[in-house]
Amino acid sequence: MVLHRGVADALRQAIALGALPVGAPLPTEAELAAEHGVSRGTVRHALAILAAEGLISSRQGARHLVRGTERTQSLAELRSFAQWARRQGRQPSGEVISMARRPATVREAGLLQLDPGGEVLAVLRLRGLDGEPAMLERTSYAGWIADAVERIDPRADSVTDRLHHELGAVFAHAEHLIDAVAAGVRDAALLGVRRSSPLLRARRVSATPAGRPVECSDDRYRIGVVTFDIHTTSGVPVLARRAL
Amino acid sequence: MVLHRGVADALRQAIALGALPVGAPLPTEAELAAEHGVSRGTVRHALAILAAEGLISSRQGARHLVRGTERTQSLAELRSFAQWARRQGRQPSGEVISMARRPATVREAGLLQLDPGGEVLAVLRLRGLDGEPAMLERTSYAGWIADAVERIDPRADSVTDRLHHELGAVFAHAEHLIDAVAAGVRDAALLGVRRSSPLLRARRVSATPAGRPVECSDDRYRIGVVTFDIHTTSGVPVLARRAL
């Protein structure tokens, strides 16, 4: 019973199926309203969602235009490696190299809003794509969620999926810092690259809907594995992680 | 005469001045409507803008909350190095290393939607921050805008500014691909780093409001100069380039 969602879904599908090819104009707002039996306001809400997903653009006086075919959900997109890989039709793999509880570092305590000396669960995972090492993930979970994380089968390829199923909508906010670094000795050995070769780094802090930090992470990608794709249309940025 | 803009500006200022500190609840929508003499719909439009800027967040049933103080305008933010640097209180500099018209490569023709063999204006600029080499920018402008670019004083530190003043709102859409690369011989020499050391790369294509591509660029940053900051709140990504 969320009408604008229904309209958005119908349009998204028409675009995905090619009924509305890239560059084509959409029906007018009035037509869409009549077609779906809703008011124009609801149609505009649906169109705003598609615009925020990078699928359409608009200019006053001219019809809405199809600008892309791929929907991107930037939060899920950036957070779960396994979900992303599968949506690309690639085979994700994951191996837990180490996992231990320890006191938070000063930096971690700040990021996760923990008391000094609070506990974190530190996990180092090597992730692969179609059998090749692709990324090294160093994640620190806040102590209050550590039990739930430890209960997850370490062979599960998506910790995010499991947490979501067990605890509901845990993540609502995230911040990512993207830059480049030189591979250290350990990075190089695990990823199978030469020492000091370039890696793409994404550091992340995720929080609950109420703003409570859950985990922070330092992910390092071999070059040539992914790029981050920022598509900005009429001031609305749309984010995606892209395979190469 | 754009009421929602007025409401958004007032709230933005209240947040910037600290009258509404981070974490504080906003007045209710009904209160804001009464206060500004507008309808609730207009207030909601204003709040949606602030949410898209990463300044506030909301949950059904609870009041809107202030979540940040810095507005980010992701398109301008990513496109103009000089504008960005000045907003950070840093001193940008720029030097044109080479500038020449030549036929577009196949890749450029595709990105800029030019006819095969169409002309581009290729410019290589070395950009600095507070006197230090920071970034190498290889830009190719579509032939139809080359005249305007050539008329710009090569010492102007912001080509984007000048184009904007001369031609109006030239840019409305952009796509950025962010990854890491190893510095080539030429990159290393110009940026003052060792060969094959890591660089943060951002490749860009910008287009007019009507979707016509204007320029494409390959920017390479020394590591430690900037990070890209992606702040995602309730599904809305907000982008910024951050100095280190």
Place this chain on the structure above:
DNA sequence: GAGTGGTCTAGACCACTAC
């Protein structure tokens, strides 16, 4: 000048939060 999207209003009901 006709068509179309952008803005705004006034009122209604529902879903969720917080007390």
Place this chain on the structure above:
DNA sequence: TAGTGGTCTAGACCACTCG
């Protein structure tokens, strides 16, 4: 249970595009 944001409607007028 009262308060508050989320959704939806019906109608109006304006600003811009396009033939």
